[in-house]
Amino acid sequence: MARALGSQASPSHHCMNSTATGEVPIPFAHPVYIRSVLDCLNSRGIRPSTVLERAGLSWHDLHDEKQMVDFSVFRRFVAHAIDCSGEPALGLMAGSMLQPYHSPVGIAAVSSETLGKGLQLLTRHSRLIFGSLEFHLENGPRLSTLKVKPTRPLFETLVFVMQSVVGAYCRLLEAILGRPADELMVGLPYPAPAGNDIPCLRYVRRAVFAQEHLTLQLPADLLDVPCGSADAKVLLEASHACQKMESEMRHGSFVQRVRHALFDRLTANPDVAELASSLGVSARTLVRRLAEAGVTYSEVKDELRKSHAAWYLQHTELSVETIALQLGYEDPTSFGRKFKSWYQMAPSKMRQALRGGGRLGATALS
Numbered sequence: 001m002a003r004a005l006g007s008q009a010s011p012s013h014h015c016m017n018s019t020a021t022g023e024v025p026i027p028f029a030h031p032v033y034i035r036s037v038l039d040c041l042n043s044r045g046i047r048p049s050t051v052l053e054r055a056g057l058s059w060h061d062l063h064d065e066k067q068m069v070d071f072s073v074f075r076r077f078v079a080h081a082i083d084c085s086g087e088p089a090l091g092l093m094a095g096s097m098l099q100p101y102h103s104p105v106g107i108a109a110v111s112s113e114t115l116g117k118g119l120q121l122l123t124r125h126s127r128l129i130f131g132s133l134e135f136h137l138e139n140g141p142r143l144s145t146l147k148v149k150p151t152r153p154l155f156e157t158l159v160f161v162m163q164s165v166v167g168a169y170c171r172l173l174e175a176i177l178g179r180p181a182d183e184l185m186v187g188l189p190y191p192a193p194a195g196n197d198i199p200c201l202r203y204v205r206r207a208v209f210a211q212e213h214l215t216l217q218l219p220a221d222l223l224d225v226p227c228g229s230a231d232a233k234v235l236l237e238a239s240h241a242c243q244k245m246e247s248e249m250r251h252g253s254f255v256q257r258v259r260h261a262l263f264d265r266l267t268a269n270p271d272v273a274e275l276a277s278s279l280g281v282s283a284r285t286l287v288r289r290l291a292e293a294g295v296t297y298s299e300v301k302d303e304l305r306k307s308h309a310a311w312y313l314q315h316t317e318l319s320v321e322t323i324a325l326q327l328g329y330e331d332p333t334s335f336g337r338k339f340k341s342w343y344q345m346a347p348s349k350m351r352q353a354l355r356g357g358g359r360l361g362a363t364a365l366s
Helices: 002-009 031-043 050-056 071-085 088-096 104-110 114-128 155-178 222-225 232-250 252-268 273-278 283-292 298-315 322-324 333-344 347-355
Strands: 027-030 133-139 143-150 186-189 204-208 214-221
Touching: 002 222, 027 031, 027 071, 031 050, 031 071, 031 088, 050 071, 071 088, 071 155, 071 298, 088 155, 104 114, 104 155, 104 222, 104 232, 114 133, 114 143, 114 155, 114 222, 114 232, 143 222, 155 214, 214 222, 252 273, 252 283, 252 298, 252 322, 273 283, 298 322, 298 333, 298 347, 322 333, 322 347, 333 347
Parallel strands: 186 204
Antiparallel strands: 133 143, 143 214, 186 214
């Protein structure tokens, strides 16, 4: 499987938390956030692989949904992304491309009963997307205020990160309300840019600068607006996925070892005993330690297959039969049935939707 990925984007086995300077690794950003930046660059005719290589990242890293990108790596990534694009509003643009349906946190928010409940879920699980940002929701009689505070210095990435949060928040509100949230008022924790071009005003109508923290305010009466895609079953599944991710973050090192080892051997479809042997532990120990993290071996394998199936369909020209083999399925028919259980559509339909920029609903991606 690693060889097939390499034929498209030359992924390596860099650890997203490794540093070349001996710094203490600080998990910061979810891969889905990095991928939204790459999608933005790609839409501007910039090869994502160029920025990835300069930052020391690989496509392999960005499809490990359970491991956050380290802050030192993120700093390099942002610097190269801005340098290649020459776009001061790149953070805003990338944030607006972070579709809610791309992560369990977003899916849980848009499938909630009301906007208010969706924002509560976003606040509760925000660190699954931004590991060093603290989200705090304050609901008053007139205004609902979401405050976003870094838990560590962001240095030169501050503007980019705050822009990204604003862009992603606008996208989330639009998905829930079914229209742009023109009522949104934004307070930004950095000085106003020089000149008349204020990128933030491309996305929000009212913004003030030089605030202590990032604040996102809405009229309180909007909190009771029903979510257009409310779905109790999807909400339950997405909330459970968020809880599993949080559990894995607490027991992350061993789960990551299992995931990386399985990724390397996925074509061979190893059973528990075979993979445990490659890690130098017994099958019983592997099962027990995964259980402590709230996951099973079959779930880890399923998640890897699910995410990589979609990646292959979007980014390669491999046939469905070849993709099935790369993911360890001897029978393409079995793969097709499993794919439909994941995404509620056939692989060929998924490829058409992803290539055509079509929107996939919460049910399909939950």
